[in-house]
Amino acid sequence: MIRIVATALMAALLLWWSPAGAVEKPTTEQVKAVTLKAAQLLQERSLEQARRLFHAEGEFRWGEVYVNVIDANGTWLVYPPNPKHEGKSVLNVRDADGKFLVQNIIHTAREKSEGWVEYRWLNPASNHIEPKLSYVKQVPDKDMIVYVGMYR
Template sequence: MKFLIPFLTALLLSLTAQAAEHGTPDEAVALINKTAAYLIDEGPEKTFFEVSNPKGRFIYRDIYVVIYDLQGKIMAHGMTPRLVGLNAMDYRDDDDKQFVRDIIERAGKGQHGPVDFKWVHPQTQRLHAKSAYFRQVGLYVITAGIYK
């Protein structure tokens, strides 16, 4: 018992620290709004370039921005820039959910999320539940998700 209490305390502190590393819904929405303002002020070309910089201003903790056009083409990707130019409309998660299609359709109706799906966390490389928040700005849908 004497060793169990320190072990459980250390485990609890570790889990709390890991949870604190994940972004929050409010932080994801703030990052989307920051990106939207930049898109409006600076235009698409400069915004896509900035968002696709994995060490840039549109990354916060484990939250990154992805911008799609209305047909599902990835215009910018904050974590994996090599995906830019691919059409993700029919991407499916581990449960066969077409989450990009859902995001784009809901954004077109003026909704902002969340859309829940499962995706690999970029830092742990493990499958996690994720909630994507989004906002349509002109011809583009700006997304940012939080891992749970």
């Protein structure tokens, strides 16, 4: 009986900790790790191969976490919540305070190679404008920038 309870407890913990089973808010460490792993994947595989993984539920898409990919001109290359917007320019998108969000993401990638960008955005879960934090990473030797966000 103890072995059954222990096994059930371990299974529940694994589901709670795994991205596919995550129900808790992501941590900054998880968001950064997903971003860096996505950038590494884009170095090793084609955009099309990576896009399929980024769109699927799993290690790159769970809860509020999903991978965005833009090019240096601000064109969405990967946008899992609404793939029909892929190929569109988002260069002049502003956050709720009027800041040029995508331009800030591109600037962070160009100037620092990677880092955090803070802004205020509509959270679809709450339908309220909330602080959001995205980790940004320039994909080395490619005209691609990866970012993953989380509501604070």
